[in-house]
Amino acid sequence: MDRLKPPTELQFTGNVSENWRRFKLAYDIYEVAAKIDKEDQKVCAFNFLHVAGPAVHGVYKTFVFEQEGDDAKLGKICQQFESYCNPRKNITYERHVFFTRNTREGEEIDAYVTDLKTKAATCEFSTLQDSLIRDRIIGGIRNVHLRERLLREKDPTLEKCEEFCRASEASSMQLKELGETQGSSKSIHGIKNKQVSTKKIQKDLVRKGKQTSQRKDLNVNKRPRGPASLTWFFRSSDRRSG
Template identity: 45%
Template sequence: MGENWRRWSQRLDVYLTASGSTEKSEATQVAILLHTIGEDGMEIYNNFVFANDADKLKWEPVLDKFQEYCNPRKNTVIERYMFWETKQKEGESIDHFVTELKTRAKNCEFGDQTNMMIRDRLIFGIDNTRLKERLLRDSADPTLDRVVEICRASEASARQIKEISEPGSSPGMAVHVVNKRAKHKPSKHHQKTSQQKSTHSMKCSRCGTSHKKRECPAYGKNCLKCGKQNHFRSECRSRPSERKNDVHDISVQECDGLSDLFIGELQIGQIGPDDAAIYNKGWFTNLKMNEQNIKFKLDTGAEANVCYHYHVLKS
């Protein structure tokens, strides 16, 4: 009740100042108070006993009566006990937790030690164990503002990591791990996952995976070894002399619960005159990578976007 009265009376002061009512008579100000305080407040006012009837329309006596009613004599020990028992609730923000501590501290009579007490309770009461250990190891005796700043930074980092690591939590924020294959064979992980998806299918000699009949991902694709169609480089049986390109197959492995994505083709090299017309169709954007502006083609319908980075070594 005391906290409700404090907040309401503060809003009343703001209203009286904004409306210019502070220049009006005390009786008018009391009338505004009684009009806005509600039925319960009016009933409480009617039960007040004043020293004389004239005090019923005086500002200070009326405020004092409401103050005494809403703030009975408090037990400082109990107030401090409640303060030290306050803990950060699950999902509660740091700012909300600090506000609650400051509100409780007003009734604890800490004096000039108030900020230090709030700082200590903030460190002891936060829900993040690692952050608590970090703050306890700090021997610099940080101020309350410094502790709040560290807690806010930790909270923001945790929120950003959650958005990045959880698929579907934020568009474009899913993280995929892309690795080069040491051998020209499908990874065991990819074989196992593909077999689980189609228990009645066998390993395909063209793409190296298991799939349903007539659904081979290599169909219509050019081999990056021999240039012929309808098979991938990993399953190519051409001789070394017949190879046209020398690139790495890649697979997208499962990361933090993400489902597998198979990338059937990755082309590296110069674009021929026959391919230029096809390549230049679509949307493009320039992105800066390693201090260089590189032209990227945007594929809004792709399940995965791949950036292949390589170094050229000179002897």
């Protein structure tokens, strides 16, 4: 357990609010898994600062705590970072991002639902959160037939909606695999039929060649032989010249 890898250091570039949320979640898991939460509160606090990285130390020094000793309490330190990383939370914007989130090309339903739940967590939807996530799934999926199927359901729960989407995704993949298998079979049959047709043509050509050769032999055999052949030759010449 001592070798458990700590989370990545907290970064103050880009989306600082999201960086803090991710780091805090990762650290909470790490703290319990490494049994650091069993240590003295001062050890817990400074272990947090150590794992968070050098960039955090300068910010930490600027904090003003209400009571003496709060600067060595993890809970109080995290409250300060919460305020620092989320100074101007815009609920309207957060909800706009949520309500305009549609599935992307090739995105699996589980990844889409997970991202919706993450975005909903900052929207303060309260008791409406699950129903709004469900509505966003129905409105954001790319499969029109699946959307129609869900709209026909009478007030489906979020869990039911997720089940329908997973089942549809699985069946689409299975149909695609079956189509590829059938396409391969048709290609093989086409090649075989082409080979058969080629062989048939070759046989027909050989047969016709033999028949032509036999007719020529018959014509040759019909020609008179001996002295009569000269008479036959001149008569044939007269017919051609005439």
